[in-house]
Amino acid sequence: MTASGLAALPLLELTVVLPLAGLLLALPLGHHGARATLALAPIILLVTALLCIEIMWSGAPIERVAGGWDVPLGIALRADGISGAFLLTTALVACAVAVFQAQGGQDGGATRRSTFWPLFLATWGALNAVFVSGDLFNLYVALELLTLAAVAMVAYGSTEAAMRYLLFALSGSLVFLLGVALIYAGSGTFDIGLLGSAGAGDTAMTVAAAFMTAGLLAKAALFPFHAWLPPAHGNAPTPASALLSALVVKAPFFILVRIWFDIGPETSGVLMQLLGYLGVAAILYGSLLAMRQERLKLVIAYSTVAQLGYLFLVFPLAGAAQDLPWTAGTWSGAIFHALSHALAKAALFLAAGIVIEAVGHDRLQGLAGLARDLPMTVFAFGIAAVSIMGLPPSGAFIGKYLMLTGALAGGHVFLAIVMIGGGLLAAAYLFRPLRLMLLAGETQPAKAIARRRQVVPLLLALAAVGLGIAASLPYALLQIGRSLTATEGIE
Amino acid sequence: MNPALLFDVALAALAVVAALSAVAGRDLFASVAFYIVYGILIALAWMRLGAVDVALAEAAIGAGLTGVLLIGAWSQLHRKGATETPPGPSSAARLLAAGASASVAVLVAVIFVGLPADGAGLAPAVRENVAESGVSNPVTAVLLNFRAYDTLMETIVLAVALAAVWSLTRDELWGGIPGLRQHARDGGVLATFGRLLPPLGLLVGVYLVWAGSSMPGGAFQAATVLAAVWLLLVMSGAMDEPAIGSTAIRLTIVAGPALFLAYGTGGAFLGTFLGFPADVAGMLIVAIEYVLTVSIAATLALLVAGVPRRQE
Structure with missing residues (x-):
């Protein structure tokens, strides 16, 4: 098939349409939704991969306007390199989670069997809608869809945690919407491309962007808005935890990147510094709390609090002065970190899910010696842990290396020290459960777990490592449509 | 004074009073009632702004259906005896929330006044x-x-x-x-x-x-x-x-x-x-x-x- 053959298919639209169509199918199907999802997931993965090929092939973002109405009247859908990278990572994680869950995962009774798959597909569709949206109000609608589905999946595990998540997320939505309304009132458009090309704008624009940012921080669980995340991600059912921690919290970060890099409102740098220091606090606080948890899923959940902190270092490192020669590399590093964390974190939660299914709990003290009976799962946990720590050859290593280079080149020595220290802390909190599981011990799994399900987290963990080994292809993809003014990063 | 302006000022004042009563009241049922009143006043405000579609939606969903939902929730709480002592937040938390809301309101007001008057969107x-x-x-x-x-x-x-x-x-x-x-x-x-x-x-x-x-x-x-x-x-x-x-x-x-x-x-x-x-x-x-x-x-x-x- 040629490039023009690909372009003849509405691949961009289909990445959003297919999961949403799936959800409308799965809702009436009830407990047959699992089979429908399993049939649809590989098709969505294929469409997403083809879209990435089309973006690479054409070397430019794919753009459409819904209804054929040009912006600012209509809504633009736009898939650039970063969209493609997030879409593909989402498709890989979602397919893995679907296979893992539908092939005999604990399904928690009649209600969850009949409602999980519509919510799963809604999450997938909402994420994809965020990644291809070129319109601020449309992003608000996509975020609402994402929040509703995510909160409902948390409620399977704990309604209390879901309620807390809902309050944080809805407050975040309202503040985000306030910012969007201010931008529209000031500029008469919601279109990110038009807003970006209109220049930095005035103070009102910066205040509006600050409102949007505050709202998104609550949804992204950046310190000090993290309080909802550990109980929500730590108590949700396994497939939900994997989706939430790997992907759902990345959507608000993705929008922040759109706002501060693609629209680029005027900033004195103070706001960017603030985001960076909140990131530093998240890395330290999340890591220290992860070390003190007694349940495996809570260790992984607090690790998400810490790892999200890294992403926000991109703002002081590359946000304030976008024309420095190393900012493009730093920016790419942060995106690499986000993608690698998505794959590795999904692997960790699925591995933890296997442990819970096998021994019936996830208390660390009761896991000694588990590696003897679940070698593949513990191995997957170990490989994913290497990626979270940011050790070579993982994708996170490339990400951290690019960010470190930028930090040192820009004179941000403190941030560089925190990045290295955070890696050591991650090693500390992940070696604790790993050491216990590898230790000689008495833990006997009560239930055997099929190998075809144990292999799923292993494949995800290997994908996180593979992102680092074959880094040049995703790196090239990320550069397509990148709006930073810097010519080339130092590589 | 222009009667239309008088009506608008009274409407805005009533909306603020209804909102404050809904948020600050101790009686949960009264809060729900004030919330519904607030929805109707806001619908009227949309009418005054010439946005009839929004007014219809606000009256039907904001005041109507949400009102039914809230009254339903109240009666369930009441049956369980949970409406008597609503566990309120600490006064420090209240002050913090009030301060944050007030500063957001001031910030929005300042920005709004500074917007171009001819902005038709x-x-x-x-x-x-x-x-x-x-x-x-x-x-x-x-x-x-x-x-x-x-x-x-x-x-x-x-x-x-x-x-x-x-x-x-x-x-x-x-x-x-x-x-x-x-x-x-x-x-x-x-x-x-x-x-x-x-x-x-x-x-x-x-x-x-x-x-x-x-x-x-x-x-x-x-x-x-x-x-x-x-x-x-x-x-x-x-x-x-x-x-x-x-x-x-x-x-x-x-x-x-x-x-x-x-x-x-x-x-x-x-x-x-x-x-x-x-x-x-x-x-x-x-x-x-x-x-x-x-x-x-x-x-x-x-x-x-x-x-x-x-x-x-």
């Missing part, structure tokens, strides 16, 4: 293109044509919200009937209204969709009226809620969004995602709106009904 672009949209009501043109993608996703949000509510069902009640069986005294007000109003409501609903293409109205407003008819029928005991295990009910929920999505996707293969050819746009939009109305009405009514509480 997209209104001129909408006026310019409304002739091509198939409908003459600019609000419907925006919702169903210019920004149809947002509306499509919002209808899906509603269906997902219902799935989210259903996901809270206790396992042994999955597929059952939401709410308690309602009975009204024969010949009482509720029983009489339950027979008198529904036919009128049905007529108003059908008319609102049709009217929406040229004047205020449309699928969402009509659906709220139909959902109200549904609620009235249930409350007066004339009809019971359907079991959520029913395939017909679940197909009704997804029919509207599914048709809308299928139409949009068909367009994507033919060249334009969600594109409406100008010469047939009006017909297509009204057709989609009628199916959407049925789905949204059922979804709203079932959202208010809540999780299943009994088996058939």
Whole structure:
């Protein structure tokens, strides 16, 4: 098939349409939704991969306007390199989670069997809608869809945690919407491309962007808005935890990147510094709390609090002065970190899910010696842990290396020290459960777990490592449509 | 003093008082009542701003359906004796929240005053293109044509919200009937209204969709009226809620969004995602709106009904 053959298919639209169509199918199907999802997931993965090929092939973002109405009247859908990278990572994680869950995962009774798959597909569709949206109000609608589905999946595990998540997320939505309304009132458009090309704008624009940012921080669980995340991600059912921690919290970060890099409102740098220091606090606080948890899923959940902190270092490192020669590399590093964390974190939660299914709990003290009976799962946990720590050859290593280079080149020595220290802390909190599981011990799994399900987290963990080994292809993809003014990063 | 200005100032003052009473009151039921009053005042404010469509939606959903939901929640709490001592936040938390809200309000006010006075937004672009949209009501043109993608996703949000509510069902009640069986005294007000109003409501609903293409109205407003008819029928005991295990009910929920999505996707293969050819746009939009109305009405009514509480 040629490039023009690909372009003849509405691949961009289909990445959003297919999961949403799936959800409308799965809702009436009830407990047959699992089979429908399993049939649809590989098709969505294929469409997403083809879209990435089309973006690479054409070397430019794919753009459409819904209804054929040009912006600012209509809504633009736009898939650039970063969209493609997030879409593909989402498709890989979602397919893995679907296979893992539908092939005999604990399904928690009649209600969850009949409602999980519509919510799963809604999450997938909402994420994809965020990644291809070129319109601020449309992003608000996509975020609402994402929040509703995510909160409902948390409620399977704990309604209390879901309620807390809902309050944080809805407050975040309202503040985000306030910012969007201010931008529209000031500029008469919601279109990110038009807003970006209109220049930095005035103070009102910066205040509006600050409102949007505050709202998104609550949804992204950046310190000090993290309080909802550990109980929500730590108590949700396994497939939900994997989706939430790997992907759902990345959507608000993705929008922040759109706002501060693609629209680029005027900033004195103070706001960017603030985001960076909140990131530093998240890395330290999340890591220290992860070390003190007694349940495996809570260790992984607090690790998400810490790892999200890294992403926000991109703002002081590359946000304030976008024309420095190393900012493009730093920016790419942060995106690499986000993608690698998505794959590795999904692997960790699925591995933890296997442990819970096998021994019936996830208390660390009761896991000694588990590696003897679940070698593949513990191995997957170990490989994913290497990626979270940011050790070579993982994708996170490339990400951290690019960010470190930028930090040192820009004179941000403190941030560089925190990045290295955070890696050591991650090693500390992940070696604790790993050491216990590898230790000689008495833990006997009560239930055997099929190998075809144990292999799923292993494949995800290997994908996180593979992102680092074959880094040049995703790196090239990320550069397509990148709006930073810097010519080339130092590589 | 100009009487219109006097009315506006009084309206704004009343809205602030109602909002403060809803937030600051100790009595939960009074808070709910003030919240409904606040919704009606805001609907009036939208009328004064000339946004009749928004006023309709605010009155129907903001004051009406949300009011029913809140009163329902209150009566459940009351039955459990949980309304007596609402566990309020500490005074430090209250001060912090008040301070944050006040500074946001001041910031927004400062920005708002500084905005260009001639900022018409997209209104001129909408006026310019409304002739091509198939409908003459600019609000419907925006919702169903210019920004149809947002509306499509919002209808899906509603269906997902219902799935989210259903996901809270206790396992042994999955597929059952939401709410308690309602009975009204024969010949009482509720029983009489339950027979008198529904036919009128049905007529108003059908008319609102049709009217929406040229004047205020449309699928969402009509659906709220139909959902109200549904609620009235249930409350007066004339009809019971359907079991959520029913395939017909679940197909009704997804029919509207599914048709809308299928139409949009068909367009994507033919060249334009969600594109409406100008010469047939009006017909297509009204057709989609009628199916959407049925789905949204059922979804709203079932959202208010809540999780299943009994088996058939």
